[in-house]
Amino acid sequence: MPQELSLDRDAVATVVKKVVVAESRLSLPPDRVRDDEPLVGDLLNVNSLGFVGMLVRIEDELDVTLPDDLFVGRSFRTVRDLIDVVTAAEVQR
Amino acid sequence: MPDGLLSRARAAFDAAPPVGDAAYDRYCQVLGEELLAHWPRIAGANAADVAAAQRLGMPPTLVERLRLTDVHRDRMVALTAMTRQELRQVRETEVPVSGAARHVHRVPRPLGVVLMVYEARPTVTVDGALLPVAVGNAVLLRGGKETAATNAALERAVHAALARAGLPTGLVTVLDDPQRRLLRALLKRPDQVDVLIPRGSPALVEHCRTSAIPLIASGGGVNHLYVHRSADLELAVRATLDSKLPEPAGCTSVETLLLDRAVARDYFEALARALAGRETELTLHTAPELTALVPAALKTEPLAAHDLGREFLDPVVAVVPVDDERAALDHVRRHGSGHTEGVIARDRHVIDAFRRRADAAMVVVNGSLRLHDGPTLGLGTEIAIATGRLHVRGPVTLGALVTHSYVTDGAGALRG
Numbered sequence: 490m491p492q493e494l495s496l497d498r499d500a501v502a503t504v505v506k507k508v509v510v511a512e513s514r515l516s517l518p519p520d521r522v523r524d525d526e527p528l529v530g531d532l533l534n535v536n537s538l539g540f541v542g543m544l545v546r547i548e549d550e551l552d553v554t555l556p557d558d559l560f561v562g563r564s565f566r567t568v569r570d571l572i573d574v575v576t577a578a579e580v581q582r
Numbered sequence: 583m584p585d586g587l588l589s590r591a592r593a594a595f596d597a598a599p600p601v602g603d604a605a606y607d608r609y610c611q612v613l614g615e616e617l618l619a620h621w622p623r624i625a626g627a628n629a630a631d632v633a634a635a636q637r638l639g640m641p642p643t644l645v646e647r648l649r650l651t652d653v654h655r656d657r658m659v660a661l662t663a664m665t666r667q668e669l670r671q672v673r674e675t676e677v678p679v680s681g682a683a684r685h686v687h688r689v690p691r692p693l694g695v696v697l698m699v700y701e702a703r704p705t706v707t708v709d710g711a712l713l714p715v716a717v718g719n720a721v722l723l724r725g726g727k728e729t730a731a732t733n734a735a736l737e738r739a740v741h742a743a744l745a746r747a748g749l750p751t752g753l754v755t756v757l758d759d760p761q762r763r764l765l766r767a768l769l770k771r772p773d774q775v776d777v778l779i780p781r782g783s784p785a786l787v788e789h790c791r792t793s794a795i796p797l798i799a800s801g802g803g804v805n806h807l808y809v810h811r812s813a814d815l816e817l818a819v820r821a822t823l824d825s826k827l828p829e830p831a832g833c834t835s836v837e838t839l840l841l842d843r844a845v846a847r848d849y850f851e852a853l854a855r856a857l858a859g860r861e862t863e864l865t866l867h868t869a870p871e872l873t874a875l876v877p878a879a880l881k882t883e884p885l886a887a888h889d890l891g892r893e894f895l896d897p898v899v900a901v902v903p904v905d906d907e908r909a910a911l912d913h914v915r916r917h918g919s920g921h922t923e924g925v926i927a928r929d930r931h932v933i934d935a936f937r938r939r940a941d942a943a944m945v946v947v948n949g950s951l952r953l954h955d956g957p958t959l960g961l962g963t964e965i966a967i968a969t970g971r972l973h974v975r976g977p978v979t980l981g982a983l984v985t986h987s988y989v990t991d992g993a994g995a996l997r998g
Contacts, residue, residue, distance in 0.1 A: 508785055511784045511785060511788060512783055512784055512785050514784060514802055514804070514892060514893035514895065515888055515891075515892050516888065516890070516891035516892065516917070517888045521888070532888065534895050534896075536641070536644055537640060537641075537644060538644055538647065538701045538726060538728065538782075538783070539701065539782070539783030539784075539785055539786070541701060541726065541727075541762065541786065542701065542782060542783040542784070542785030542786025542787070542788075542789055543783070543785045544762065545762055545765070545766070545785070545786070545789040546785040546788060546789050548762075549789060549792060557761050557762060557763075561638075564639060
């Protein structure tokens with residue numbers, strides 16, 4: 490029986506930042522990315538066509554399963570938006 | 583979960599004729615015809631995908647990446663014709679030997695069941711249904727859900743072509759399940775999937791690297807162009823511009839210019855002359871010591887630490903001053919991704935140093951980095967540019983989508 494659990498926001502933030510850095514083809518420590526950094530801006534370049542890959546990477550890193558439709562129909566402007574959605578998701582391990 | 587589709591693909595692969603059979607030539611020919619015949623339905627399905635993306639609020643630049651136009655149609659049809667021409671290059675060859683057997687041949691064999699994973703760009707569906715299949719592989723195509731209707735319509739054209747060519751339709755399967763669970767399950771089946779070809783975002787490629795299935799993939803293009811003091815600076819400028827402006831987000835685009843301090847001022851002046859009167863958004867991210875050398879007409883921003891090893895995906899080039907080829911090669915080693923590296927120089931020692939020591943899938947001497955392209959170089963049509971170290975590096979052409987068997991005619995010889 491899969492176990493439902495909630496995620497630690499700091500852990501999610503680190504993973505999300507690591508993934509958006511890679512997705513933006515940058516070499517940068519995740520802690521150098523601010524929560525309010527725009528997903529498309531001077532530093533990051535993340536678009537929704539890369540969301541499938543990002544979701545599976547986030548799942549890999551956190552060792553959880555996120556809902557398939559987690560990013561569907563939502564708009565994300567900053568890194569914080571992504572962190573919030575993943576943190577609030579009903580996840581299974 | 584994927585047992586059914588895996589066994590269907592495997593059965594089709596087993597039933598398919600060997601590499602070089604006339605059926606593959608027919609397939610390339612009729613696929614072009616079927617794409618044209620199915621085009622109204624393909625275009626209709628694509629319009630539905632595009633409308634759905636717009637309803638969901640996808641930004642216009644991304645919507646454009648989903649859209650198929652008549653130009654794409656013509657390119658896909660041209661690709662079928664080029665692939666047909668190149669089929670004859672994948673053939674049995676005799677290997678010179680001096681041992682016990684009188685003849686040893688290398689006979690091309692398909693790689694097996696190939697899983698392609700990609701995002702958006704429905705033209706990749708045709709790339710995947712064409713090149714691997716033309717040399718006998720079976721393919722599972724996992725595209726983005728944003729183009730599901732387009733891919734389904736393309737699959738119908740592909741199946742019609744396979745049937746007309748006398749090939750099993752199971753050689754091409756477009757996965758219609760957008761769930762990540764299916765993708766995860768497939769990535770855990772190295773017993774049934776022989777090769778994985780991801781084409782998409784860095785996160786997707788990195789996820790695929792966690793699979794035990796052998797992978798043909800690009801690690802991205804953090805590419806450098808080194809301009810030595812012996813360079814023809816007019817050529818250096820032309821090569822810079824051609825390496826960036828036509829496809830700023832392309833994987834062979836130049837990201838960092840490694841500029842010999844001795845010619846920095848002259849290079850910038852030549853660049854300003856070349857851009858005079860041209861509409862361009864080129865922006866240079868320059869190191870502080872170079873800023874005073876840049877003519878006011880050029881757009882610059884300060885170079886940031888995170889610009890090194892970065893793919894800008896925009897008309898932006900970082901400019902880093904270096905003293906010599908050793909410093910340039912050291913920078914390439916630290917920040918390059920092993921994709922495409924270039925040198926502009928007249929000095930033979932410098933050129934030789936780069937040829938021998940720059941460790942990338944392609945090293946370009948005195949030219950544009952965008953020469954790194956199978957058709958442009960005459961290497962053949964490519965399905966990807968690989969940066970891995972095994973099986974294939976550089977353009978992944980038909981010849982890289984097969985392995986081989988050695989076949990020897992012993993003529994009665996024994997080893998003893």
